[in-house]
Amino acid sequence: MNIPQSSFPRIVVIGGGFAGLTLAKNLANKEAQIVLLDKHNYHTFQPLLYQVSTGGLEPDSIAYPLRKILKAHKHSYFRLADVSYIDTDEKIIHSDIGELTYDYLVIATGSTTNFFGNKNMEENSMVMKTIPQALNLRSLLLENFEDALLTPDLNERDALMNFVIVGGGPTGVELAGALAEIKNSVLPEDYPDLDIRRMQINLIQSGDQLLDAMSDQASEKAEKFLKKMGVSIYKNVRVNDYDGKHVTTNSDLSFESVTLIWTAGVKGASIKGIDAADVLTKSSRIKVDQYNQVLGYPRVFAIGDIAAMTTEDFPHGHPMMAQPAIQQGKHLSKNIIRLLKGKEMKPFDYFDKGSMATVGRNKAVVDLHRIRFQGVFAWFVWMFIHLWSLIGFRNRLVVFVNWVYNYIKFDTEVRLIIRPYKRNSHKKHTEKEAEIAIDK
Amino acid sequence: MNIPQSSFPRIVVIGGGFAGLTLAKNLANKEAQIVLLDKHNYHTFQPLLYQVSTGGLEPDSIAYPLRKILKAHKHSYFRLADVSYIDTDEKIIHSDIGELTYDYLVIATGSTTNFFGNKNMEENSMVMKTIPQALNLRSLLLENFEDALLTPDLNERDALMNFVIVGGGPTGVELAGALAEIKNSVLPEDYPDLDIRRMQINLIQSGDQLLDAMSDQASEKAEKFLKKMGVSIYKNVRVNDYDGKHVTTNSDLSFESVTLIWTAGVKGASIKGIDAADVLTKSSRIKVDQYNQVLGYPRVFAIGDIAAMTTEDFPHGHPMMAQPAIQQGKHLSKNIIRLLKGKEMKPFDYFDKGSMATVGRNKAVVDLHRIRFQGVFAWFVWMFIHLWSLIGFRNRLVVFVNWVYNYIKFDTEVRLIIRPYKRNSHKKHTEKEAEIAIDK
Numbered sequence A, B: 001m002n003i004p005q006s007s008f009p010r011i012v013v014i015g016g017g018f019a020g021l022t023l024a025k026n027l028a029n030k031e032a033q034i035v036l037l038d039k040h041n042y043h044t045f046q047p048l049l050y051q052v053s054t055g056g057l058e059p060d061s062i063a064y065p066l067r068k069i070l071k072a073h074k075h076s077y078f079r080l081a082d083v084s085y086i087d088t089d090e091k092i093i094h095s096d097i098g099e100l101t102y103d104y105l106v107i108a109t110g111s112t113t114n115f116f117g118n119k120n121m122e123e124n125s126m127v128m129k130t131i132p133q134a135l136n137l138r139s140l141l142l143e144n145f146e147d148a149l150l151t152p153d154l155n156e157r158d159a160l161m162n163f164v165i166v167g168g169g170p171t172g173v174e175l176a177g178a179l180a181e182i183k184n185s186v187l188p189e190d191y192p193d194l195d196i197r198r199m200q201i202n203l204i205q206s207g208d209q210l211l212d213a214m215s216d217q218a219s220e221k222a223e224k225f226l227k228k229m230g231v232s233i234y235k236n237v238r239v240n241d242y243d244g245k246h247v248t249t250n251s252d253l254s255f256e257s258v259t260l261i262w263t264a265g266v267k268g269a270s271i272k273g274i275d276a277a278d279v280l281t282k283s284s285r286i287k288v289d290q291y292n293q294v295l296g297y298p299r300v301f302a303i304g305d306i307a308a309m310t311t312e313d314f315p316h317g318h319p320m321m322a323q324p325a326i327q328q329g330k331h332l333s334k335n336i337i338r339l340l341k342g343k344e345m346k347p348f349d350y351f352d353k354g355s356m357a358t359v360g361r362n363k364a365v366v367d368l369h370r371i372r373f374q375g376v377f378a379w380f381v382w383m384f385i386h387l388w389s390l391i392g393f394r395n396r397l398v399v400f401v402n403w404v405y406n407y408i409k410f411d412t413e414v415r416l417i418i419r420p421y422k423r424n425s426h427k428k429h430t431e432k433e434a435e436i437a438i439d440k
Helices: A018-026 A046-053 A066-070 A119-124 A131-150 A154-160 A170-184 A186-190 A216-228 A322-340 A376-389 A393-409 A422-426 A431-439 B018-026 B046-053 B066-070 B119-124 B131-150 B154-160 B170-184 B186-190 B216-228 B322-340 B376-389 B393-409 B422-426 B431-439
Strands: A010-014 A033-038 A042-044 A063-065 A076-080 A083-087 A092-095 A098-101 A104-107 A111-113 A162-166 A200-204 A232-234 A239-242 A246-249 A254-256 A259-262 A266-268 A300-302 A355-360 A363-367 A372-375 B010-014 B033-038 B042-044 B063-065 B076-080 B083-087 B092-095 B098-101 B104-107 B111-113 B162-166 B200-204 B232-234 B239-242 B246-249 B254-256 B259-262 B266-268 B286-288 B300-302 B307-309 B355-360 B363-367 B372-375
Touching (some): A010 A018, A018 A066, A018 A322, A076 B131, A119 A239, A131 A154, A170 A355, A216 A232, B018 B322, B046 B376, B063 B066, B119 B259, B131 B422, B154 B254, B170 B186, B170 B200, B170 B216, B216 B372, B286 B300, B372 B376
Parallel strands (some): A010 A104, B010 B033, B010 B104, B033 B076, B162 B200, B162 B259, B200 B232
Antiparallel strands (some): A083 A092, A111 A266, B363 B372
C-alpha cells in the first residue's frame, strides 16, 4: 500500500464511520502512525440517509471527504481500500490494493443489512445503509410514480404506489414519516394526473411497539404521529417472503408492492481472518472484552457496531448506533495511548445520552437521561443535534439551508433521478454498456 | 403515454434544456396543451457542470426537477421519455414509454459530443455534457490520485496525474482553470505523499486562440491567466488518436495520460424521422427558417442547439449556447400563440448579449455588447449572472453558500467518489452485479 516505515508503531484502522473516524482523530499527532482504510473516500452521516432517499437533502451534504479530516494530522495516512482478509499470525492485512503490516489493528467496519438468510428478500428489497443505496431508493421511488402514470392496469398502479417498510426502528419510522410528508405535499402537485390518495405507506414491525429501544411514551407518541400522517402500522407481524411484487407475512396480511424497504435487521460487517465461530456473536459481531480487545487476538481491537462488548446492562453488546461507536472510538484512543506508554488500560463505560427519532415536521420524540418529551420542541432539539453532529461547516450550512427551505415551502427539491435504478436493473448487459446507457 | 385528450391543440416539446423549458414556461396557461418530454426528470444547468466535475458543487444544486416547474401550469404535462422516432406523416412520436400524437412539435433536443467519427476517441475519452458524465469525471479524477499513490512505476504515476483537455472553448478553459486551482490548493494537502507539482494540465486548441468566439482581448487574457496558474496551452494542434493511455497529435507533440477530456466538438442531437440528408447540416443540426420551422416539415419546429437558422451574421446558425436557446424558446412561444390565433408569425432576431468565461478565483473575461473587461470585476459579474440564471431559490442559495465557502477557505469540499468510475469500467460483469458491487 506504499505506506512509509516509521519509528512509531503502526495502528491500522479499518472503517471511517463514527467509531473509526473518532479514534483516528483522537490519535492524531501522537507518537503513532495511523493508517485509515475505507471502501469509500468519505465518511457517511448515516442518520440522515432517509432524507437523501426522499429528496430532502443532496447526498453530498451528508458525506465528508476522509482525506480532508486527516490532512492536518502528522503521521496519518488514508487509503481507499477494500480489505479482504487479515492474517493475524503474520499481522498482515490483505486488500484490493495490496498488503499492509500492522502493530495494532482496530476493526471499525460497522454493520450491514441482515436478511436472516432470506435470499428472496436480499435480492428484491431495497436497503439504505450507504449513499449509493439511498440514491437508488430515491431513483426507484420517483421512477415508480413515472411508471404509475403510464400503466392502464389499476392493480399495477396501486402496487407501484404501495411502499412497504419492514422494521419499526428509527430508520423505518423516519422513512415512513418522510414518505408520508411527500405524499401530503410534493407528490399531489408533481403528479396531478395520479390519485395520490391511493399511495400507501405500510410500516411492519415484528414486535409489539415501534422504536422498541426507546421509552413507551416515545414509541406510543411516534405511532400516534405516524397514524395521523396516514401511515398504516402493523405490529406483531413478520414478513415471510417477497418476490419483488408480492409480500407475504406470518399472518393473513399480504401486500402487492414493487418497493419493499428492509430496515429490520443489521449484523456486524465481519472480516475474513477474524471470523472464527467462537469470536463472532450470532449477529456476526466480534466479541470484545471491556478494553475493546478481540478475545483471543492480541493487538486486535474492535469498536462500534462491529464490536459486541457484553456487560450487565447490555448482555448482547451495546446498541448498534452512533453514540456507543463514538464513545468507544474516543475511549480506545486513550487506551492505545496508555498502552504505548506502558500504562494500564481502563475499561470502557458507556454513558447513555439518550436517543431520539423524528417523524415529520414539528414531530419528534426524545428520550434524554431522565427527561422525555415529544412534539415541536423535540423536533427542534433533534434538528439542532443532527446539524451540530454533521462534520464540516459547509455541510451544516447546506443542510440548514435545505431544512429552512423545506420548512417554509413544504417542499423537498432534490427529487432527481440522476442514475436510474429500475431501467438498469431490468436490462442484462455489461456494465460498460450500462454506463453509456445512463450517461447518454 | 396516457395524456388526456383536450380541446386545445397539443404542442409536444422534446427536451427540457434552456430552449424547451423557456418555451414550455412561456406557453403556460395559454389555450394549448403542452407536453414536455425529456430523458431526465430534471433540467441541467450545463454552464456549471465543470464545477461538479472538480468537486466545487454538488450535482443536485445545478439540477432542477422539471415537474416542479410545470406544476403550476394548467394543461401542461411532463413525461420521462426517450424519443426514438418521429412519424411526421402521421404526426406520431414513438418513445420507450409509448406513442403520442401531436398538433405541433418542437424539437429542443440540444447537442451531443462530436467525435468527428473517431471511434477510439469516443471510447476512451471523458465528456461533460450531463450530470452523470460530470460525476464520472469527478470520480475518475479522484481515483487517479488514489492510484497514483499506490503505483511504484513513476511513468504510470505521471500518466495518472496528467490531464489532457482537448478544446479551448469555454468548457475547456473553465475546466482547465478549475483543475489548476485544485492542483494549487486542495490536492497537495489531500495527497501529501504525492509530488503534486508533477500534475500536468494540458489544454489543446486546434485554432490559434482560446475562446475563439470571444474578443481577442478576452482570449489573450484568458490565456495569460491560465499560463500563470500553471496550465500548458498548445495552440494550432489537433489530437489524432487516443488509446486510453497515449495521445498523439498532428505534430511531434504527444502525451501519456489516462484522462483525456474531450470538449472539442458538439453536434446536434438529431432524432430519427427528421434526419434526412437535406434537413441536417454537416454538424447534424436541423435546418430551420427564420420562424424556427423545420424546412419541409409543416407543424415541426426546432429551437436551441439543435436548430440551425442561417442568417447573414450567422451563416452556420447561431452559436450553440444558452442565450440563443433561451431567446428562440421565448420567441417561438410568442409565434405559436400568434399561429393559434391565426396571426402571422414574426421572424427571429438574435440579440447578442455578449459572452463570458471564468478561469479561476478573481479571474474571468467578459465581452458585453460594447464593453470588454477582465479580472476581478469580470469574475463577480460572471458569478452574479450565473447565480441569477440558476433555476430555483434553493439552488441559488446552495451554490452561493458553496462559492462563499470555497472563496474563503480555498477549498472544494465535495471531492467524493460516490459511484466509482474506473473500478467499474475495468470489470466485465452484468449491471446487476455492478450495482451490488457499488452499493456494498
